[in-house]
Amino acid sequence: MSLSTALVLISGSAYAQDTGEAAFEAYVAGLKNLGLEVENGAVEYDAGSDTLTISDSTLSFGGKIEDLPAKETDVTGNDGETKVEPSKLRDLTYSMSLSAGAITITGLKHDNGKFTAASWSYSDDTEFDVAGAVEGDGRLKMEGRLTGTLATNYSFTMPEIPPEDPEHPVSRWLPFATTSLLMSFAEIKVDSTGATMEAYAEADGQETLVLSGTLQMDGYRMANAVDGLIGEYTIDSVSQTLRTLDVKSGQMLGQTTRQGKTVYTDVNAAAILNLFDPDVAETGEEVTLVGSGSTIDYETTQDIAEGLSVAMAVEKASIADITVIKRDNNFLEMFDKLLNQTVPAPEELITNVFQFYRSFGVGDARISGISVDIPTPTPDGNIGLTIKEMALTGLSSNGIGEMLIVGLDAPELPQGGSVKLDWAAIGDIEFAEYSPMREMISTVTADPTYAENHSLEIARAFMPRSFAYEIEGLDVNVPEVGRTRIGKTELAVSTTVPPIPTSLYTRSDGIEVPVSSVEDAEIKALLDALGLETVVWSDETRLYWDEATLELRLDRLMVKIEGLGMAEASARFANIPKALFEDPEGQAQMAAIAAQFVEASLTYKDSGLTSKGLAHVAEQQGIQENLFREALVAQAAEATAPIRNPAFTQMVSEAASKFLADPKEFRVTLKPANPVPVAQILGSMAAPQTLPDLLNVRIEAN
Secondary structure (H helix, E strand, C coil): CCHHHHHHHCCCCCCCCEEHHHHHHHHHHHHHHCCCEEECCCEEEECCCCEEEEEEEEEEEEEEEEEECCCCCCCCCCCCCEECCHHHCEEEEEEEEEEEEEEEEECCEEECCEEEEEEEEECCCEEEEEEEEECCCEEEEEEEEEEEEEEEEEEEECCCCCCCCCCCCCHHHHHHHHHHHCCEEEEEEEEEEEEEEEEEEEECCEEEEEEEEEEEEEEEEEEEEECCEEEEEEECEEEEEEEEECCCCCCEEEEEEEECCEEEEEEECHHHHHHHCCCCCCCCCEEEEEEEEEEEEEEEEEEEECCEEEEEEEEEEEEEEEEEECCCCCHHHHHHHHHCCEECCHHHHHHHHHHHHHCEEEEEEEEEEEEEEECCCCCCCCEEEEEEEEEEEEEECCEEEEEEEEEEEECCCHHHCEEEEEEEEEEEEECCCHHHHHHHHHHHHHCCCHHHHCHHHHHHHHCCCEEEEEEEEEEEEECCCEEEEEEEEEEEEECCECCECCEEEEEEEEEEEEHHHCCCHHHHHHHHHCCCCEEEEEEEEEEEEECCCCEEEEEEEEEEECCCEEEEEEEEEECCCHHHHHCHHHHHHHHHHHCEEEEEEEEEEECCHHHHHHHHHHHHHCCCHHHHHHHHHHHHHHHCHHHCCHHHHHHHHHHHHHHHHCCCEEEEEECCCCCEEHHHHHHHHHCHHHHHHHCCEEEEEC
């Protein structure tokens, strides 16, 4: 909202029904009752057209807010509420003014504090002036002009100055602010707004310019407003030029910003104030703050050093369904205390910030056609980056539906590198419930050392209950290392007993890593001997604990490397108690006693690793390959000797011999007729010869 609109809305006390000059006099009297200074030249009224013309009009107001805690910026170490040190208090002075050569009002009426007008316009020489200063710290000033300012079918109710209340210097103004926003109009527009601004920092009595700039806004318009609900809010274009002081270099660095058409619909200005109003009930219902919004052709350039600047452009940005939910908070009470030189307790500040952020939701937000140009101090030139689209959906106090990025491309990184990404997303994020978080905030603020020995409890209170990500089509080229690719990789994890995951799913397809990037010398030599220049990897994991049946299932654990082979495992356990997840350290032994082993399997399908690997190692050891195979079979048999089960040893030897002679498939299965208590398995370690039969172990090749 432009400054002129804000000033016009300021109101006075109630009067009887008036029109024409009497209504305008009531308006002026109301402004003066609010403490504004009003200066007008001639006031002329044409009864035939019901038109008021006011010449040389100036509205101005100013004042001082004493003892602001401007230097109190860190309260994390405070023990409860504390008084602000007098050295950190500052006085804030402010002034604003709006002047116009002429104001033209048609159809002005006043009835018991409510004003209506068919039209209200300001001449094209309208100017405004805003200034503020913090004692001993600095000052800011802005000057500007308005052209084409007009409001039609305009009505507003003038609130009264609230009574003095030293204990509530902020909250007492809430009714005033709420009433000021409940305006109605067909249209308010400002064809052109231009402004200049400067800010100075003060130190040791000396002022230093830290910011200067200009602003140009064209085509400002609000339309179809009823009692503060604005149907449409648009700006045709905005351009801004700023210069800010870089403290390290002492130079003024420039920034230019431009954007095209901006449109918002269904804006509920009063909804924000309701968040802070203690008289508004906390119902948990969503209220629309903004129905939709969009902007096009955004461009910005930011200097980062002399001769170097970052440039960014966005073709389009949009947002839909911005909502608010009233949450319990005492922000106004905190601000009342601040102006009474009392700093809130850390717990109070943290919980209020949490509640503020939990109040907002976004249905859908996205930006598209993004390009970024980043300078480098090298001869390689700038880094260019483009992104087709970035989006956020389903943001609320419950979680985040999805955050995604599509079509990232950085084709020319320094020294010949590059990055390309087809698609990536983070989503299905379910936040922890607020009540346990609130309790933990109280605990930690009361005892800052609590987290050192209670990391599990901290994680349980704050960690999200679910999380997922997906990456598709990632291609990273690092000079002198090679190109790494990810065809697709995804993860989904959730829990019913936080913070320990009770469901895990991961899958990767087509991960390509150059052998040249492998750092382990022995592994690299083996891969070279296998004739691989690139390792192509795929994997999958599916793990789930069912709270209803107490069954823990590893449905699949698979790893596949092209040209080498694939390994796959599965397992099932029964009667895994919830207590194990609630207290892994304290309940692990009891869980082991109660748990039962159901079945497991391990399968390896060879695609070249065994034959090529045997040949490579045999050559390294300087022995014949057939002798090396026989030695491996003997080692396998020897490894089973402690079990003291000849039949099992024979089964292992035969399977190993058969597989090494013709490497195709090697399989191990454990499938007892009935579930076996884990405690019984552990107890059988004293008689290991019983384990193969107890677990019905089968080892087969090909």
